[in-house]
């Protein structure tokens with residue numbers, strides 16, 4: 001039996017992993033960014049690690065280009081790769097420049113364990129599995145940040161002039177990033193519609209859950225400035 005496309009795959013995964021999803025998108029770090037109360041040292045620690053994270057996520061999208069089974073697959077993955085290298089990393093460079101950190105210093109910063117764990121988990125899942133396994137591992141990242149951006153932008157202090165994190169919130173709630181997230185959802189549906197069997201769902205759910213847990217750990221690493 002192949003999976004019905006009536007419910008999109010992302011929604012099905014996020015519904016089944018509701019606890020892990022909530023712990024990720026509603027983490028204390030996120031709440032404090034929305035209120036503007038997050039200590040700057042925590043944000044800065046997070047942002048440097050996120051730069052390293054994005055370097056490895058770019059590699060994971062490159063792996064998705066390589067694993068493409070059609071030009072459509074390759075274009076979709078290439079869009080994700082370009083969004084990271086050309087758009088998202090620019091935000092990090094700009095924000096960090098405000099604290100006197102150069103792009104070269106970011107690139108060579110020591111990698112925290114939470115960064116290692118998450119990025120290598122995604123890469124390993126993609127190397128071991130097929131394109132659907134890889135896109136499921138990647139999905140919480142982009143779709144989650146789009147949801148976080150939207151929520152925080154709608155919150156009372158999210159985009160307020162006095163919130164030090166408003167440019168971060170503006171970036172992830174903005175049209176460009178929202179389109180990348182919509183693309184990630186569409187990619188999952190396209191791959192699932194290609195004949196994904198129901199038997200695969202538990203394994204995909206495990207991957208999705210794991211990625212959500214690693215996202216929550218990533219926020220926690222920023223909050224506690226863990227290395």
Ligand SMILES: Cc1ncc(CO)c(N)n1
Nearest residue numbers: 050053141142145215218
């Ligand atoms: C840890 C993490 N997850 C998701 C995103 C969104 O791209 C990001 N920049 N960093």
